[in-house]
Amino acid sequence: MVQTVTLFDRLVLALAKLVGLAVLAGVLSGIVALLYRWYTRDRIQRGLPVLVGLGGVAVSLNTMTALGQVIAPTTGGTNPLSPETALFNIAAVVVASLVAAGAVDVGDRFGNDLFAATGSTSVEGEVSRVVEAVGRVIAVDLPEEIDDIVGYDPVAAETKEQLAGRTFLFPKRLTVADLEDRLRTRIKGDFGVGHVDVDLADDGTVEYLAIGARVAGIGPTLPPETAAVAVQADPAFAASSGDVVQVWRPAPFERVTTAEVRGIAGDTVTLAVDAADTPKLDAETEYRLITLPVESRTDREFASLLRAAEETMSVVEVETGSPLVGQPIGSLDVAVIAIRPADGGIEALPNRNHVLAVEDAVYAVAKPERLRKLEAAAKGADPAATRVEAADTSDDD
Incomplete structure (x- = not known):
């Protein structure tokens, strides 16, 4: 007995297939959005998840088409070249695209909440x-x-x-x-x-x-009592930032000051000069610059390195009652680059066995949190909470 397939049965079967393909596209799209949020902490663009979802739908449609070509001749299955099949495929792609696009939001939201539970994020919701x-x-x-x-x-x-x-x-x-x-x-x-x-x-x-924060610019690298001035000048061909130059006025030809080149843009030169010499320079005059012999500028090199690092420098004076009194420099977890005892001059790179005394000034380089604890310990404020622990050489490396 041959069972007759009615039009209603065919519509129900097509609708069930359409729903299944839409769910498949939504699941694939949502998984991609979730994984991207979990891995990068950012929201993914809709294009890639939707493309992955449609890829799954395309594979399913191709599989059904391939099976239809085998089944149709023998059992009366659906013809892959029929208008009904083409219409179904178009509808499946459209519906799957809409569902996949909506699943991106769902997957991203779920990934954000999942990351909040297993990683670190701000609490919202x-x-x-x-x-x-x-x-x-x-x-x-x-x-x-x-x-x-x-x-x-x-x-x-x-x-x-x-x-x-x-x-x-x-x-x-x-x-x-x-x-x-x-x-x-x-x-x-x-x-x-x-x-x-x-x-x-x-x-x-x-x-x-x-x-x-340390903003980009010249200001933080200028020594005390120094200002940066932009003037019109004719620098030497080989002049560059960091060169020391003499600034000469052309008429009458006389030397104005000595400065350091900080930047060159065409005929505009930025000079670092003593603050007291800035009134001698004006924007209307075109100066002549004479480059002086190159000198080693250890202070400039140190300032550049310190600016790029997370560490900074501070000067701490040991006060009466401080737990640091009697401790050797080697016991501090900061890099001590100089000591100024109360009864003497500055001693650069002191011996690690040097014992600290009252009114000793310690020049230290470290991260802000360590310098803050060192300053608190030097003032004798809550020694139990602000004690300076023994140096961890592996951390300093």
């Missing part, structure tokens, strides 16, 4: 709060007041407002040091902050937070 409540993550709340790091350019007020009171999630079973490092990395990467000084308690509470 109900799902993240529920995860925190069941104890699967550590929540770190930033204070409302954020300080500036001494010796660094201040961060914009808008950035501080965005950070104030913000909450971040991190996975559990992290040490305090690891949690501090991850928090620094998040603040630097997400908010464009150059330097972060943070202290956390054992329970993850922020006890101290300060941020700083």
